[in-house]
Amino acid sequence: MTKRIDDTTRYQRLLDRYREGDLDRRSFLGLIGAAGMAYGMQTPFAKYASAQSVGQVRFDGWGGVVSEAFREHAFAPFTSKTGTEVVDGTFSGGDEYLAQVRASQPGEYNIAHLSGVFDYARYANFDLTTALNLDNIPNMELVMTRLVEPYRAITPDALSAVPYDYGTTGLAYNRKYISDEEMREKGASILIDEAYKDRIGGWSDWRTRVWYGALQTGQDPNNIEDMDAVWDAIRAHRDLALKYWGSGAELMSLLAEEEIYVTEGWSGRIAALQEQGHDIGYYDPPNGFGWQECLFVIKGSPVAACEELLNFMLAPETSIAVAEGQNYPPALDATKVDLGAKIPTLPAFDATGTLSGLTFADPAYWNGNEADWSKTFSRVQRGY
Template sequence: MPDCKNSLISTEFQPVPVRRTVYHCKTKKGNSMSENKGTMEARISRRNFNLLGLGSAAALVAMRAGPSWAAGEKITFYGYGGQSKKNMHEVVFTPFTQATGIEVVEGTFGDETEIITRLKSGGAGDLSVYSNAGFDMYKRYVDLGANSELNEDNIPNLKLVSQVLIEQMRKLTPNGKLSAIPYLYGTTGIAYNTKHVSREEAKKLGYKLLWDKRFSGKIALSNYALDRIWSAALYTGQDPNKLSDTNAIFAALREQRPLVKKYWESGSEVMDLLAKEEVVVAETWSTRAAALKKDNYPIEYLEPEQCQAWVQNLFVLKGAPMEPCEKLLDLMLKPEINFEYCMRTNNGSALDPRKTNFPDQLKNQPGFDPSGTFEGFNIPDGAYWAEQIDKLEPQWRRVARGA
């Protein structure tokens, strides 16, 4: 997902009206739900084991004991479309509305740069909560002065989240106050067709597989600048959170470019390329590799050493109704709800496996770390990449165009 520049930044967050496409989270039977296309939707088979009934019932019991809010209270949420939107509606927002009477007005964006652009233009209207990808983007919102301060006492399930993720987020605000909660994660690794690459060979090559001339014209890579620079840094022996030689990185990306069939823009695009065997090696998200494997394609997924782990957060903007938003965030971290959503979308849960019992499906998904410490993975440093991406992305765009 491309970033945008931090130019013309207002020092004061001022909400203004914005145009949006939404549907409402209702409890009446028979309401339809639009299926807007987004970049993080997951193509998954229907799962036989379903925790939703248990999770919803538990959530209702937990929330009925809480405070009541004024009639007509609303929360406005923005996130990705497709399966992400559908499952957020069914698993999270519907039980929340049933328990509290608070309506969740739901909208979608193509990527988060739309939110950044609105904030730079003066505000984000009545937007309350949205799905925030990565600590680098989180830091951008803090720098724009759009961050709220969560009352963690109102989010008791926060204690179940991996402290590695919480501490990284605290470091990005001057006073250590959280404006968001991590709720899921995944990795960006390498999917490969087992008819062309063996597991042993893939493991031995690691990131070199993305530069292997044997697969010229059969490689697909993410078009997101951070992903391209990250893998090239590891290929050239650098720390991706502390680049030492960007000339070597861009030289490696130029060397790689003739081998690439497609720099993909969405998860559905790379899945289609792999499923049709138009490519046999692809950088992709763990969620997409898991979906292909579920559908019995000859695909395996490699997470090389220091593979990038990315985190999805629910971010609450300054000026939002805090208590209702905090109640919603707490529900998202309730194990029954969180696990159900993650299993439906093939994501990893941000909850710590040492603090709660994970379902087998989540334990068997790519990227699962029983230690809860993300050992062996590397999470993009929010402060570092929020600053670096604006400098490096234009260089990557020139390489992508063939310069």
């Protein structure tokens, strides 16, 4: 079988020819320039190609240890097996990524590691969904039904994503300064405890701020009745916080360098810090922020190739290896698949396959308030 060469290989061969003297510098630069021009000229029209060949699929994720796990345990073996290259990009937040996708041509972005059901709903609102044929993804049978239901409620006719993992945004704290007992006693209110002024952190994400504001004021995050009290709690946190972090890497750095002692944090990242030997505790308070992540296929993508990749990624051996690498439990049902020794020890792991112990954001409720709350948070953050 003849293996199709990709653009990187073409470039490498050209570079080798230039280095070996088979090609003069002018010709080399001319060819590179011509290739760039050809790409630039054809890209806007690429969507009209009726028989687009698929040598690569673009995947975008959260970067850091998460992307490393995906690269090592999923993409590299998939490329070896199928010859299809997975081009892997990163983003620091779902909002930023959605803005990029909206500004792109169909087909430019293919699969995204999206967080929360509300992201799935937002992509559906922007008409960015595609229709997956689940017959081509037989490993979907191993996935917890509880994780599929919320997506089906949004797009009843066909899924545009497969669930992949889940986790929580709980409380992370430095055990050198805060004991486990104190954390359990104070719960979410520790983030507005004056004793830790300038040693408190927080994610700059408005959803997380509002969620924890609701917990600090004793309200149900999916049915907030006193929003003014929540904004006051967010103001109190803002005045005590040293820094709002904007990425998982920044979260890990702030905790590891002891710039902050307590913050809310992503369960997998905190598990990674613990693995690195830092004495960081992790606690999910009652009604802590649970979330599920999916692999979302964006409208205009080569669906068959994407389905093949998704099925490969959901295969137990791949899924378990990725989960162990990124420290988030996989979407596979523990009652159907033996998940090994490490995964049951990860934060937020659910052995029952029902996820009844976690509280998820109600997508209709949160997306319905998004415009108002995200704007208000921008003001509250700046002292209003």
